Amino acid sequence: METGEPLRTDRILTVPNVLSIIRLIGVPIFLYVLLVLEADWWAFAILVLSGVTDWLDGKLARLLDQSSKLGALLDPLVDRLYTVATIVGFVIRGLLPWWVAVLLIGRDVVLAFTLPVYRRRNLPPPDVIYLGKAATFALMSAFPWVLVGQADWPGAAAASAFGYAFLIWGTVVYVWTGILYIWKAAAVARAVPVT
Structure with missing residues (x-):
């Protein structure tokens, strides 16, 4: 099988x-x-x-x-x-405002606190949301572009704009998927009894 x-x-x-x-x-x-x-x-x-x-x-x-x-x-x-x-x-x-860092790192810290909801019910963590993968890809794509946007070369302005656009989009979607994961954990906590 x-x-x-x-x-x-x-x-x-x-x-x-x-x-x-x-x-x-x-x-x-x-x-x-x-x-x-x-x-x-x-x-x-x-x-x-x-x-x-x-x-x-x-x-x-x-x-x-x-x-x-x-x-x-x-x-x-x-x-x-x-x-x-x-x-x-x-x-x-x-290169990055502190409040964006708080949003990105804070999202993962908050989600770590939802894991006991699943463990106490002998359930695996929730499946990865595809949109979350897309947000992570956008962020991982943004960082190199933001970085080379600081370098002294003819494409710096375009690289910076491209990088910050991906950073904004990725941050918004990353936070949104964090909210979806929290909602899933809350639904499990309400519907599934602790074992």
């Missing part, structure tokens, strides 16, 4: 896990390049490389049948670390 879910093993040394570990090592390097060196093109390259390897590790896990329990934990952890590091770094550099 096929469930469609990849079989997760206890393997540690897999190609996707190595990519996730490289991405994890890239987080402090990204912050150093962004905040200390202020080398925006290098920071841009690290962000883009992180996005590509994030996509690649998921593809390779399925293609090579190398899904693992470690990868299932490591990949989303590294995603969150990159997101938070980028947001905080951008606020420190003045």
Whole structure:
């Protein structure tokens, strides 16, 4: 019987896990390049490389049948670390207003408090809302463009406009999907008794 879910093993040394570990090592390097060196093109390259390897590790896990329990934990952890590091770094550099950072990080903090609703009822967390994936994609696309919008090159103004447009759209949809997740958790809390 096929469930469609990849079989997760206890393997540690897999190609996707190595990519996730490289991405994890890239987080402090990204912050150093962004905040200390202020080398925006290098920071841009690290962000883009992180996005590509994030996509690649998921593809390779399925293609090579190398899904693992470690990868299932490591990949989303590294995603969150990159997101938070980028947001905080951008606020420190003045590329992002602090209140946008509060909205983006606050949304995830609030949603973390909904997880016990599911755990206390022996239910899995809710399925990912496709619109939330789109919002995350918009935000992850916005950050590199905002960054190169600060660099000295002929396309800086267009890159900045493109980046901030994606940032606004992504933030609005990200917050909206957060509200939808909270609504789902409230509905579960009302309808399903605690076990």
